[in-house]
Amino acid sequence: xxxxxxxxxxxxxxxxxxxxxxxxxxxxxxxxxxxxxxxxxxxxxxxxxxxxxxxxxxxxxxxxxxxxxxxxxxxxxxxxxxxxxxxxxxxxxxxxxxxxxxxxxxxxxxxxxxxx
Amino acid sequence: xxxxxxxxxxxxxxxxxxxxxxxxxxxxxxxxxxxxxxxxxxxxxxxxxxxxxxxxxxxxxxxxxxxxxxxxxxxxxxxxxxxxxxxxxxxxxxxxxxxxxxxxxxxxxxxxxxxxxxxxxxxxxxxxxxxxxxxxxxxxxxxxxxxxxxxxxxxxxxxxxxxxxxxxxxxxxxxxxxxxxxxxxxxxxxxxxxxxxxxxxxxxxxxxxxxxxxxxxxxxxxxxxxxxxxxxxxxxxxxxxxxxxxxxxxxxxxxxxxxxxxxxxxxxxxxxxxxxxxxxxxxxxxxxxxxxxxxxxxxxxxxxx
Numbered sequence: 001x002x003x004x005x006x007x008x009x010x011x012x013x014x015x016x017x018x019x020x021x022x023x024x025x026x027x028x029x030x031x032x033x034x035x036x037x038x039x040x041x042x043x044x045x046x047x048x049x050x051x052x053x054x055x056x057x058x059x060x061x062x063x064x065x066x067x068x069x070x071x072x073x074x075x076x077x078x079x080x081x082x083x084x085x086x087x088x089x090x091x092x093x094x095x096x097x098x099x100x101x102x103x104x105x106x107x108x109x110x111x112x113x114x115x116x
Numbered sequence: 117x118x119x120x121x122x123x124x125x126x127x128x129x130x131x132x133x134x135x136x137x138x139x140x141x142x143x144x145x146x147x148x149x150x151x152x153x154x155x156x157x158x159x160x161x162x163x164x165x166x167x168x169x170x171x172x173x174x175x176x177x178x179x180x181x182x183x184x185x186x187x188x189x190x191x192x193x194x195x196x197x198x199x200x201x202x203x204x205x206x207x208x209x210x211x212x213x214x215x216x217x218x219x220x221x222x223x224x225x226x227x228x229x230x231x232x233x234x235x236x237x238x239x240x241x242x243x244x245x246x247x248x249x250x251x252x253x254x255x256x257x258x259x260x261x262x263x264x265x266x267x268x269x270x271x272x273x274x275x276x277x278x279x280x281x282x283x284x285x286x287x288x289x290x291x292x293x294x295x296x297x298x299x300x301x302x303x304x305x306x307x308x309x310x311x312x313x314x315x316x317x318x319x320x321x322x323x324x325x326x327x328x329x330x331x332x333x334x335x336x337x338x339x340x341x342x343x344x345x346x347x348x349x350x351x352x353x354x355x356x357x358x359x360x361x362x363x364x365x366x367x368x369x370x371x372x373x374x375x376x377x378x379x380x381x382x383x384x385x386x387x388x389x390x391x392x393x394x395x396x397x398x399x400x401x402x403x404x405x406x407x408x409x410x411x412x413x414x415x416x417x418x419x420x421x
Contacts, residue, residue: 041389044349044389076379076396079178
């Protein structure tokens with residue numbers, strides 16, 4: 001069946017809608033992640049931009065979400081002896097949001113904007 | 117003539133004070149070569165040696181980036197002291213401890229003097245038990261990946277004159293080949309042993325300059341906190357009082373201490389900030405013995421917060 005003009009438009013609108021919902025959800029996640037990041041003293045060691053004094057973004061892109069999640073729960077298992085194990089104070093949902101947020105910190109363009 | 121004499125006396129005095137100051141900043145000592153230094157490697161202790169090395173040396177000598185004991189900069193040393201780097205403990209011939217003999221390692225722990233005669237107060241562990249020394253040295257000499265030869269290029273310790281002055285306040289100890297036994301499990305003595313050899317009392321007493329390495333309990337303000345350290349953000353962080361006073365650990369349970377020492381989370385679910393180390397290798401039993409020991413110390417009022 002070849003879709004007519006109306007159905008094409010319908011599909012487009014639907015896609016747009018879905019996309020914005022997705023974006024919105026992503027944005028929500030990010031804002032929540034930001035909040036968790038700042039409330040749980042991640043900032044004490046990584047600063048607002050994730051770099052000072054300890055830079056967290058050096059090899060972030062090579063770590064999958066699953067690995068990152070395990071890392072935040074128990075950094076010692078990955079050989080990190082300075083970062084506390086957040087297993088007992090953060091929920092899985094918190095950590096998921098954190099990961100979305102932390103990944104935005106490692107994007108150079110966004111970092112530049114933040115630094116201004 | 118009289119004027120001239122005054123001048124000479126003055127310059128002499130200046131010269132003398134400079135000399136005394138230089139002597140006061142003594143960092144190098146003749147290398148002691150005791151006739152007898154007993155060290156035995158014990159292959160059956162290798163696994164325990166690995167745990168002890170990470171526990172007792174890891175917070176300074178382990179680098180998460182190289183995933184081995186290549187050493188790293190001690191970021192909590194204040195800038196006016198200079199730059200301090202914990203040494204490379206891998207078996208690398210040029211930058212590691214390849215050239216150290218087992219005996220020289222033991223002499224370093226007991227006296228605080230390196231094989232080249234340099235004073236290293238961080239390394240003073242006069243009460244480290246022979247059994248633990250054997251375990252640690254057995255592991256350091258093994259083929260484990262943590263100590264596989266790896267060069268280290270991060271830097272060399274360089275003290276400022278102020279740093280030298282501070283470091284030289286610690287006097288090295290004389291070597292004795294007296295056997296030091298390891299305290300039995302689950303005793304107050306083990307708690308004391310750990311507070312000593314994990315250097316809790318270095319940070320949690322009054323000052324690094326007022327420590328008694330041989331008899332830690334005689335250190336000024338022993339375990340009552342108040343030492344001013346540099347936090348990760350460069351700001352001063354005053355160490356908390358660890359005696360069981362209202363201003364200290366009163367109300368803490370064994371589980372609170374376990375969560376804090378192994379995971380770095382405090383009783384009120386906050387993070388514990390560097391330079392407080394996180395020590396995931398500690399067993400429940402070891403933490404409980406430290407807890408019991410700390411509880412037994414006289415409570416001291418010292419509100420450091």
